[in-house]
Amino acid sequence: MASASTDVDFNKIVKQDQTLCAICHFSWVQKDARCLPCKDKVHIFCSDCLRQLAHNDESHAEGILFCPVCKMAHRWTEEGVASFPRLDLFNSNNDDDDDGNRLRMRSRTFVDAPPNHTRSYVEEIIVSVLRNLHNQEIQMIQKINETAANHMKKVREQRHKLLEEVLMFYDEKESELIDIIREFAAFEKFSKKVGETNKKVTKMKIRLNNKANSCFHRNIEFIKDSSLADFSIGLNKKEEEFKVSKELCRLPTGGRVCNTSFFNDTLYLLTEKFGGSLFFYKLLRYQMKTGIIESLHEWNNSIKIEYKLAVSVNIYLLTVGEIRVQRVTETEDDDGKFSCTFSTFYDIMRRKNDTTSFVHIIGYEKGIVLCCQDLDNIFTFKKIKDPVKQKWKISLNLPLLKIVDMRINSSQLFALFTENLHYIFDLNSGKILNKLKTSTGSPREVLGITKYRFCTKILFQSGCCLIGNDFVRLIDKTEDGVSSWSYKKIFDLYHTIEYGKCSEGIIAFLILDKWINTVYLKYIKC
Known part of the structure; x- marks a missing residue:
């Protein structure tokens, strides 16, 4: 008497025309087929057919089931058909098999009608449809x-x-x-x-x-x-992330760069040189498209004077300590030589005991932002449109502090950097958006301000690049906050004189022994 064993796979030994159950005469494909391991060969039946056969045959009560094909006796246990090996013909749970080959093995043949049975018209239609399913399946595969x-x-x-x-x-x-x-x-x-x-x-x-x-x-x-x-x-x-301008540009002989301003792809420089008993000053213009430095104006003074330069709709020159901002107008003669005329753009009338003086200036697209200071260290900031029209005014008490830098980003934000304080203003209204205090008085850290999440986020809405004397630091807004990295190693060789935004990203002007090195840095967009 044969005994039941573990499930076996007969995929490779059972042919397609051998898929007919000897009990119901229909295909046992996808009918949980079970195998009876008989003496000469394996006989395969539908699970339901074997279950019905055992029910009708009283011998199963004695624990015996006879194969309906060869009459060989098999042990019938309490598990019923589950005690016989299952035929996993199509390996439906194995995703590694070839789907096309597996599907092509499926039989769509509808066998002849059982004896003494005449099919109806509807049955004949069903048989015809079933016979076409195989071809349709193959085409889809x-x-x-x-x-x-x-x-x-x-x-x-x-x-x-x-x-x-x-x-x-x-x-x-x-x-x-x-x-x-x-x-x-x-x-x-x-x-x-x-x-x-x-x-x-x-x-x-x-x-x-x-x-x-x-x-x-x-x-x-x-x-x-x-x-x-x-x-x-x-x-x-x-x-x-680092691109270089096509050619280096050399400053005219003599003098040091004491102030700069970048506007519309043009760098304006103010140089100073001491000779004999006089201080000589030059206003230069470096046009990036031509790569040429042009001298716009020259003058001298018997004493050293600190100037601040700003460029927007016009060129503006401020003499630190005075109460006047001059507008600089360019002229060119027939020989192509430039010269400038100076006229008063903005000034104030000092009252008695008034100690106010102008100390800093920066240009925006329609005019300037002016910084004034008195002896009590009250700093007043004014946004002045050209032609002269004051848009707003705000005063701050900054005792024992020096203005390090002022910057404007995309005409939306105005940033003020002192030795240990940072102020962020709304340029349109003059409203202070944020005030941050640094832990160090180092100007480099002041200009870096990368440790302050809120501040860097605000600045970076318009794209922010903050530069010290020998480094450039980029700030990028991420999902987790703000990340930054420094290009300091790049600039150990140079002195950074100016930076700004352009179509290439962020442009930095570096100087070494009178040579201006223009580089572009990747502009991170948020």
């Missing part, structure tokens, strides 16, 4: 497989392309860095031979540093395509 194969081909091609881009990018970067190391070694030999003070040495040093920093800050990033449009897995995006 073919369409699905062909479509999936085409998409998989596209995915494989895209993956290959992305990998090639990555390999090429890092090969090129590695090769470029190796070349730069060799160039530094050659430069070291050359500078020792001709001397550090040679003009060529300075120019070569700047260009080599630019080349290295450009390579350092050129990266590639894979961006996953979550939409799966056209079954794209994503793309590689190259980022250049």
Whole structure:
């Protein structure tokens, strides 16, 4: 007597035309088929048919079930048909099998009618429909497989392309860095031979540093395509966080840069030089499109004077300690030489015992913001439109503090930096949005203000880049708050004279031995 065993899989030994149950004469496919392991071969039946057979045959009460095909006796237990091996013909729970092959094994053949049974018209229609199901199934399987194969081909091609881009990018970067190391070694030999003070040495040093920093800050990033449009897995995006202007520009001989202002892709510079018993001043204009520095005006004084320069709809010049702002008007003669005329733009009448003087100025798109100070350290800020019209006025008590810098972002926010306080104003109304105190008096930390989450968020609504004398720090708003990173290592070689926003992102003007080095930094958008 054969005994029941564990479930077995007869996928590879049972042919499609052998799927008829000997009891009901219908296919046992998808009917929880059970196997009777008889002497010569395995006989397969529907579970329900075996259950009905055991019910009708009184021998099952004695624990015996006879195979209806070969009459071999099998043990019938309390588990009933569950004690016989199940036929997992289609492996429906195995996702690793080929779906097409599995489905093609399904039988759609409707066997002949049982003996002594004549089918009705409706039954004949059903049989005809059933016979067509197999062909329809095969067609659908073919369409699905062909479509999936085409998409998989596209995915494989895209993956290959992305990998090639990555390999090429890092090969090129590695090769470029190796070349730069060799160039530094050659430069070291050359500078020792001709001397550090040679003009060529300075120019070569700047260009080599630019080349290295450009390579350092050129990266590639894979961006996953979550939409799966056209079954794209994503793309590689190259980022250049440090770009260099095409050519260096050299300042005219002599003088130091004492003040600057950047407006409409043009850098205005004020230089100072002492000679004999006089202080000589020059107003220069550096137009980035032409790469040329033009001298707009020259003058001298017998004493040293501190000037503040602002540019917007016009050029404005403030003499620190006085109570007048001058408007500078450019003129050009027939020979192409420039000169300027100075006229009063804004002044005040001092009353008796009035100690007010002008100390700082910055331009916005329609005029200036002026900072005044008296001996009691009361600072007054005025927004003045050109032609002269005062838009707002606000006073602050800032004892023993010095104004370090003033900045305006996209004509929306006005930032005031003192030695240990930061004020953020709404430029339109003059309302103070925030006041923050630093833990240190270092001007570098004052200009950085990266530790203050609220402040950096406000500034970055218009895009913020805060610069000290030898560093540039970018601030990026993230889901978790604010992150920042410093480009200080890039600028150890230079003195930063000005920065601003342009179409390329953030532009910084750096100076070394009279050479102006113009670089672009990635502008992080929030």
